[in-house]
Amino acid sequence: MLLRAGQQLGVGSEYGEGFLQYKARGTPERLDVDTLNERLRAHGPQRLRQHMRPDEALAAIICWDGVITDMKAHHRSAWHKVAAEEKLAFPGPPMERHVFSVSPEQAITQVLHWTTDAGQAQRLAWLVAAKLAEELRSLREPAAGVRDWLAALASSHVQCALVAPLDRASLGQTLDRMGLVHAFQARVSADDGMDTRAQCLLSAALQLNRPPNRCVVFDASPAGITAAHNCTMKAVAVLGPHPAWKLHAADLTCSSLEELTVYNMRRLFANTGHELMDVCQQHQMNGAVMSC
Known part of the structure; x- marks a missing residue:
């Protein structure tokens, strides 16, 4: 699960x-x-x-x-399937981000307001998790x-x-x-x-x-x-x-x-050491390069 x-x-x-x-x-x-x-x-x-x-x-x-x-697409699909099966309303894009920012139980009781009963909220959360698992079972690539x-x-x-x-x-x-x-x-x-x-x-x-x-x-x-x-x-x-x-x-x-x-990954560390220098040291180094 x-x-x-x-x-x-x-x-x-x-x-x-x-x-x-x-x-x-x-x-x-x-x-x-x-x-x-x-x-x-x-x-x-x-x-x-x-x-x-x-x-x-x-x-x-x-x-x-x-x-x-893209897990968000699978999350969205799972929530929509549960909402359709249970005949519940699911919000559009402006509100759905709040659903994904909290736990499923909190989303059900505080964001979607599907129920206030803790047992029912847990049941619906498990349904969402089961639908999400089904979505993942279809992944091959x-x-x-x-x-x-x-x-x-x-x-x-x-x-x-x-x-x-x-x-x-x-x-x-x-x-x-x-x-x-x-x-x-x-x-x-x-x-x-x-x-x-x-x-x-x-x-x-x-x-x-x-x-x-x-x-x-x-x-x-x-x-x-x-x-x-x-x-x-x-x-x-x-x-x-x-x-x-x-x-x-x-x-x-x-x-x-x-x-x-x-090579792109290796180049991310090309300035290691120099980027942590004191500002004064950097100016001294730049001054030495300019004098050359």
């Missing part, structure tokens, strides 16, 4: 969000973004290998909605360019993770039908219990054993771009559900993954 049928996660990581790790003595240790960047940094032979093969030092974190497939992009990442030995708002079983079955079950070295699903987008991204980086600041997030939403930057990750925006002007904060924007090469 599909979980979080249309519910949007918060961005997260505005204040050093991370995870708690318990040591052998039982004392907790907080693994925030800065700590993960330091802990997961390559050392010794691995650092030498990644220096010789820079693509292997990177990681791609691909978000399901808007990149692999990912969006244009996804297969070629994943193949390019694999050939360059770039680690790849998938973040999806589906339960683990549904996600595995859908990837199997698409022939992508072996394309991702890590998956973050709804069963992992993450509260924010940032937690999903950090979990993916942990599973891939890559520092967040060496990860590139592929997302189609402004919130996903913000979450990536909050985690010190690069962000590539894929046009689709949102227009380009809403995705202006991304490091790179493309209409589909067909436009990308691994």
